[in-house]
Amino acid sequence: MKRVYVNEKWCLACHLCEYYCAFANSGEKSMVKALKNLKINPRIHIEEKNGISFAVSCRHCEEPLCVKGCISGALSQKDGVILIDQNKCVGCYTCVLSCPYGAISPTETGVMQKCELCTTNASGTPACVKGCPNGAIVFEERGTV
Amino acid sequence: MKHIIIGNSAAGIGCVEGIRRLHPDDEIYLLSDEKYHTYSRPLISYLLEGKTDLERMKYRSDDFYEKNKVTFMPGERVVKINPATKKITTESGTRLSYDDLLCATGSSPFIPTTPGYESVQNAFTFSSLDDALALQEALTEESRVLIIGAGLIGLKCAEGIRDLCRKITVVDLANRVLSSILDEQTAPIIQKKLEENGIRFLPEDCVASYKNGEAHMKSGKVIPFDILVTCVGVRPNTELLKTAGAKTGKGIQIDDHSRTSLPNIYAAGDCTECLDISSGQQKVLALLPNAYKQGETAGINMAGGDHSFKDSIPMNAIGFFGLHMITAGTYEGSVLDKSENGNIKKLFYQDDLLKGFIMIGDVDKAGIYTALIREQIPLSSIDFDLIAQTPGLMAFSKKYRDETLGGVRYGY
């Protein structure tokens, strides 16, 4: 399946992926309306230090520890994409405990959010990929992880 | 092939999904002594708290059995397994044969023998949906609730019913709450949080006897109550297999393929004991993620695959009144305390490995520490100072990041 891959060689730490992610998942049509005067809470995060930077978001593991560990059944794997049903999530943080990449984080309401490859919003191609100016985040089919 | 699964919780469901990964058409019979569609046991406190409901707490969707072609037999308690004939018998007299069998019978609450307990009017345990519903039924706004045991179940129960009753007292033999997962330094933080929310904690005490709606404590204190919930612990349900001849310790003994000592019989979940790689000891790790993975492993192997699950560790994510904590592993070796700004972070390491951690408050990306324990990553191979400060992939080698984030395959 197509996955989001990150090539840190080309990451500029511009953080645009985070903003495009937050926007895509806001449900708003205007980025200004969606994000102005907000501290954004995106599903992708840049780690940066000493000139190295890269974006981290859900890897959509084939053996997803988060899904297997989810106590409520809110996390599931559909066609390889790991989805979260926020209606079922009770915010127990077992997924945070399980994810080896730190790719799941809480929303403001306490339930969890994670990258769903923009399959549940209007973006189409993942917004972080579309928004990356330097091809550091790509959406490709490369076999298994 | 015909598979029989006893148990309808995480391990049983994991087994169904494990089988279906390999064989879409094998026959599967799933028997449960409960009458419910599969639901999440840990969610019963959330149910009482109102954070979920009967519909949402279903562990899998309504069409789960149908979609997975599972013959679901609710309310069928299995009373006998005959490994020689590969047959089981249920309480209702139904007999079924199997090619492979999973025993995921779970655990049962342990109730200490205490004088006068039988006379208590409203005595409950708290591990099944029926328990929760019964407790809910009994609670009134005026109820004074006494919870025996300040472990995970007792405290979650306390949190769950906090707004449904007048007064909650939690008693524990230990000198602190959550004594199995928190140390003396960190437990008071949770205790404080509970007390802020009106839950009284009585440490180092136990009930000597129940009389007339009062608990007479060993310390001499007398606690009047309307409702009693006993949460001192659970015992693996091993009887069925033990009788059938399987090796058992505290729990049913299984290997990393979830195999028991009996041919074609697997076991998974709270009824088993397995190796905790963080401590190197056999333990009953009654944790949902563990149960699922053991069940799934059993399922794959029952379907003819070869799958092992060999990195079990104790781990817990739990929160009370918005204060979250995540713990994992064992608390051995040297301690690195990175607590700051009211957030607790204690890392325990030994022999170049992270052995365990306790985080309270900011638990962001805790899974990265879990991975260090689970995957036994040598700390010398990463920037431990950095990762201790901030969990992240930055502390790993570029090669690791290229593989995990970049999808780069080295060595091919």
Next chain:
Amino acid sequence: MKKEGEIRIPSGCAIAGVFAKDGKNINGGLIVRAMTTMHERSNGLGGGFAGYGIYPQYKDLYALHVFYDNMTARSECEKFIDEMFEIVNLSKIPIRKSPKITDEPLIWRYFVTPHQNKLADSQLDEKEYMVRCVIRINTKYTGSYVFSCGKNMGVFKAVGYPEDVGEFYRLDEYEGYSWTAHGRYPTNTPGWWGGAHPFSMLDYSIVHNGEISSYDANRRFIEMFGYKCTLLTDTEVITYIIDFLLRHEKLTLEETAAVIAAPFWDTIERKTPDEAARYKYLRNVFSSLLITGPFSILLGFEGGMMALNDRLKLRSMVVGEKGDMTYFASEECAIRMMEPNVDNLWSPRGGEPVIVRLNGGVNHGN
């Protein structure tokens, strides 16, 4: 209006040819009749013919056909001819007056051979000497224009419809083994006799239907080699290119065709490595002589004839055979007029030359 040489003049046209491989004589009247069927392809602004084997009695002499605007031009030019050549015979070319052909210039014919001492002094070979002399007349002698200069062949052309031009020049009185003909449909000329076709150089004569788009690329290249394109017509530049490739570079007819109507690169790449290398070499070395745009040409030369279409075949051309006779024309009707019962009739593919020679079989190209 500007005449040929002052401005580039594109034109559409009709062409036809007939060739007897056994060398038997064909009466000029035949090719004239062929052209009548393609009347609509001309507009009366030019017609002409080339006949080979028509001067057997002077076959070793160069036959110069010259237009003069007036007597002054003639006397000036004749002085030069006299100076450079030994004139064996001179006369007016016989014509038949006709109301359809008007404003004719003085039309003279000279059978000549170079003065041997002049030729030796020039250090040129005889043909080059001829070419230089003819170009000199055509560029330096105002009012004089040599329109035919080969041996045992002659070009006859005028402003008018080709059938009228044939009548005018009394072609029914000539016999030859090879004839080509041209009817012109220029779109931008007042009609000048010199601008009519065929265009010839030594024994090469060209009739051409088309309008080449590579014109200036070809012209500016060929002019580096001593040619001077005075008429600014396609036919002129094609003639020079063929002269250059055949005479100067000593290419074969097939190789010449592979230059001017070169195969496409992907066609070349499909050939055997040896062949591909040669085709690639020719395209590469003579890249500026590739002719693009529509053309169908008939090249007449001593002892043979070659028909060639541009590589996309953007102009019609049909070939027919009957016994030792080969017929070429823009349209089949012209062939049927010459030989109603042809045996083979086909339309050669773009860029594939059809070559016929005396006593040789018809060459269908590659």
Next chain:
Amino acid sequence: MAIDFLYPEFEVVRDQSRCIACRVCERQCANEVHSYDEDLKLMVSDESRCVNCHRCVSLCPTRALKIIKSPHTFRENANWTQDAIQEVYRQANSGAVLLSSMGNPKQFPVYWDKILINASQVTNPSIDPLREPMETRVFLGKKPTNITRDQNGKIKTDLPPQLELELPILFSAMSYGSISYNAHESLARAAVEMGTYYNTGEGGLHKDFYKYGAHTIVQVASGRFGVHKDYLEQGAAIEIKMGQGAKPGIGGHLPGTKITGDVSATRMIPEGTDAISPAPHHDIYSIEDLRQLVYSLKEATEYKKPIIVKVAAVHNIAAIASGIARSGADIIAIDGFRGGTGAAPTRIRDNVGIPIELALASVDQRLREEGIRNEVSLIAGGSIRNSADVVKAIALGADAVYIATGALLALGCHLCRTCQTGKCNWGIATQRPDLVKRLNPDIGCRRLINLLTAWEHEIKEFMGGMGINSIESLKGNRLMLRGVGKKKKELSILGIAHAGE
């Protein structure tokens, strides 16, 4: 600080109602124009640092930014223009030669824009490039004058060394050092992909790029930086750089700050030293000397590689080209006065040299008149901006064209013309690692390929329209061109008629 009389040239206009303070502008501006004011909770800017490179504008996700020319003005003066005044101030401040980058921006005539291209109507069919083959392959180098045949009469197909191009466009010289590693990689990979060539410039060839050698033209310039036997042998052709359109008659100067790490190793000079290319080659003081260098290089590479001599278009270019054609060179590259540069003295750039259109036309004509046009191929460069310019250049007589500014634009250059500062926000004209990485060669290469592919399509459309299906029939085909609005003299130099004639 003393008054410097200089006022910001641009204004950063930020629509605060759109700005979401994502701070991408701040992170991406190497000139440090943008910053976040924690107290005001607003993004603010220091426009005095702005060079108008549009990096921030391009990345701003809410399109909250634009850069406008400051309306701040001097009293209107057609003679003492704002530029003229400010240049005086600048020099009065610094006492130094003014430096600029990229090509001459002044208002000189652009002849390309006064030349129109022909198309077929009625008498001659246009050709549809989607249906018929349309060939753009070009060979650069000498063409033999005499055909030779073997004993069987077959033509011998040995040729002097040539370059074979799938389309008549090459990337012209830009040195590693003046532009970044990633820019070079983008150019090299695009050249390979498109069947053409890129050019090392005078900075040598990074070892990583030896693998693209078959599509590389290696340059030998007056500084001889990075020139050694392996280098010469790597290239498909060798270019002797005698001059550059942006700065005819003067040398080059790459400041020591850009001579870092690999750049220094590739140039074979110590880190941090200025790389100074002398104005002349000190072994070429005459055309005979050039001939010697041409043959030295041929000897060194066993006559296997064509030699290009690159000259700036100057007044007597036709005679110069004739001399070069007779020097043994296989290809002449002529660089017009609009050609770009990584750094040049402003006065030189803006006042020296002649337009490529005129230079090309006169050189082509001169070589034909001398009958030696086949001895050399001509590459025209110095502001070929689009496919129409390419078609016009070839119809005027070029065999191929060089593009560089256009290629840089494709890579993201916004022509802010401050390459000399080394702080290129687009990762092109810089050696700062954090800036260099902004140009991902995967993207750069793809954009270059896109550009050339698009031009190729357009060139084919032009050719088809003219009824030409192979590029060789376009070369020198000046009948396909007409001038508009130009004087007789100009048209006569261009060798084209006026429209309507």
